[in-house]
Amino acid sequence: PPEEQLTANSRTNCSVLSSLFSPKQTHQIDPASLPCFDLCSGTKIKSNPVIPSLARPFPSEETTENDDDVYRSLEELADEHDLGEDIYDCVPCEDEGDDIYEDIIRVEVQQPMKMGMTEDDKRNCCLLEIQETEAKYYKTLEDIEKVRAEPCSPVSHINCDLIKVHFSFLRAIDVSMMSGGSSLAKVFLEFKERLLIYGKYCSHMEYAQNTLNHLLANREDVRQKVEECTLKVQDGKFKLQDLLVVPMQRVLKYHLLLKELLSHSSDRPEKQQLKEALEAMQDLAMYINEVKRDKETLKKISEFQSSIENLQVKLEEFGRPKIDGELKVRSIVNHTKQDRYLFLFDKVVIVCKRKGYNYELKEIIELLFHKMTDDPMNNKDIKKWSYGFYLIHLQGKQGFQFFCKTEEMKRKWMEQFEMAMSNIKPEKANANHHNFQMYTFEKTTNCKACRMFLRGTFYQGYLCPKCGAGAHKECLEIIPPCKMGSDPGPKMVAVQNYHGNPAPPGKPVLTFQIGDVMELLRGDPDSPWWEGCAGGWESGYFPSSSVKPCPVDARPPNSRPASREIDYTAYPWFAGNMERHQTDNLLKSHVSGTYLIRERPAEAERFAISIKFNEEVKHIKVVEKDNWIHITEAKKFESLLELVEYYQSHSLKESFKQLDTTLKYPYKSRERSTSRTFTRSPVFTPRVIGTAVARYNFAARDMRELSLREGDVVKIYSRIGGDQGWWKGETNGRVSASRAIPAVGCPPCCQDGKRKGLVIRGVPQMREE
Secondary structure, X not given: OHHHHHHHHHHHHHHHHHHHHOXXXXXXXXXXXXXXXXXXXXXXXXXXXXXXXXXXXXXXXXXXXXXXXXXXXXXXXXXXXXXXXXXXXXXXXXXXHHHHHHHHXXXXXXXXXXXXXXXXXXXXXXXXXXXXXXXXXXXXXXXXXXXXXXXXXXXXHHHHHHHHHHHHHHHHHHHHHHOOOOOHHHHHHHHOXXXXXXXXXXHHHHHXXXXXXXXXXXXHHHHXXXXXXXXXXXXXXXXXHHHOOHHHHHHOOHHHHHHHHHHOOOOOOOHHHHHHHHHHHHHHHHHHHHHHHHHXXXXXXXXXXXXXXXXXXXXXXXXXXXXXXXXXXXXXXXXXXXXXXXXXXXXXXXXXXXXXXXXXXEEEEEHHHEEEEEEOOHHHOOOOOOEEEEEXXXXXXXXXXXXXXXXXXXXHXXXXXXXXXXXXXXXXXXXXXXXXXXXXXXXXXXXXXXXOEOOOOOOOEEEOOOOOOEEOHHHOXXXXXXXXXXXXXXXXXXXXXXXXXXXXXXXXXXXXXXXXEEEEEEOOOXXXXXXXXXXXXXXXXXXXXXXXXXXXXXXXXXXXXXXXHOOOOOOOOEEEEOOHHHHHHHHOOOXXXXXXXXXXXXXXXXXXEEEEEOOEEEEEEEEEEXXXXXXXXXXXXXXXXXXXXXXXXXXXXXXXXXXXXXXXXXXXXXXXXXXXXXXXXXXXXXXXXXXXXXXXXXXXXXOOOOOEOOOOEEEEEEOOOHHHOEEEEEEOOEEOOOOOEEOXXXXXXXXXXXXXXXXXXXXOOEEEO
């Protein structure tokens, strides 16, 4: 909103002025104390003594009924002419960074006369360009290390790691070239994982440049040292700030170099491997872009976090922000409209009340337990703030009604709500017996279906907690069936070591040692090979003669340690002695699925499980009897720890039908989940500059993106930002606003040799007509 932008600008201006001129504390200005900046209160502006009393005030809301109509079409006009995208979108790499890159990495490749070049000649030129540019790039990395005056830059240690990686990479390229370059594709495939370090480098590059500029401006010793070292590198032609851009440019060039090489290798035996290498480098480039994008998103989330008072949870746990702004809110119980400021995330909508330039938390609404419905009746009302929609609780509890100022604002909010709910509850989440949920993967993970990276730094994709498979949203329906979809198989114990020799024919291997216990997934009595799973999610095959059925625990009950003899204080879910009302107050501010185990020393049952579910706190007695522990007679455990571990992955509805949740978040721990497109007005018809055909499915992650199905014909409106991985276009009446169509580069799998658009996010590809 304009007032939010004005507030942010005023704070920035005051901060910059203070840092430049260092005024006394009494002379510094607090932006919040400036009445002329309060757009919400015309009275404050009028009361300012600087303004003449006869000055005409801002018109009130009642002045004109249709005052919004004056500005209503500006956004559409900007979209028609691509004004916003040209001005505010990312600066294309070739406008700035590419000039520096070309000056530094440029090589002179001797080529025959164009008319006399054979395909082998062209292929050799491509190979030579890859080798020579890599050699120059490696020298540039060494130059950056020389110029760096001291380890003050956030990318200093990363640059050292880059040098190590590219020393090995260049050496592998040189070895491949000695044998004619036929194994070059294999080199790129082998180094794909090691090049992931560029995600961290590129996401920290802007901060590193700003830090360096600050040091150069404030520390004379650093400035002199950097200038001295710069003169020793390429005669001082490039500043250190310029050199820092080169690594990002280089890693985003690999897929272009391989694409050119592939185009001149149509009859080569390594053609298929070159295609795989090209796809790998395209996947790497998009991974790096998403990591950088997530870095910016987390910065925005941090700003939200610091502006909301009484917020006890980390906003990043709720996914990516979708939209924020002022709405009027009315609960179905309380029929009074209230002015509220909303922050919509993938998982929740945070309802706040303005408090100066900050916000006071009023409500956190979990989208998982709600559905959205339109309210068409109020749309006919010409009054403002009468365009409404509902958020209804799935179990009939308190719902909410939201009112927007204009019909356009309502459309935007409803679209963002739909996208958020689609992310948290994707249509294909339970395909093939899986139970996929949004998830933050700590380590870089490949999609189980397409084998491409799950890109970004948080909530990169979806995880099935039953089998451990990770997937893109668009891959959920094509992933192989869940191996843990049925009841657990019989337990087997290894009677001999097996390390993969002999190997099962054409099957993955499951290795183990004597005494290891595994679950049998598939075992034909007449087959020498059985399939099982041991100690993790990955399954494999092993000789059936190397295992035997696991014996039932024959220990007498009194030989097992009693639960009260075990110290649970180190566990994040253990709360110690706590009364029921204390538990209610503690858990009510947490998200659904947060739980704790508390002691009840005065009661017969010593322990109780307390868990928040559907905005209520539920309490379950834990029964200890005959040295067994349980919450239902149907399932007993030897210890409280075993009980908790079981219900962390199995729903409590096994014992309580109305309690369909697992023990998700220990109350002491940081919560962790296991878990702009728009319909274009027909008035504006932007110029179509090309068309493309979607080769694979692609699921939009937010409203700036455009979902595609295989075979969709896409009208292309703009290729601005193509180097960043996105085009602007339309299909099926839906238009992408910015960064929408995944289409950077050219995929190798086009049939006709025409220009093609690359597939982003791993699976979808487009072929330009």
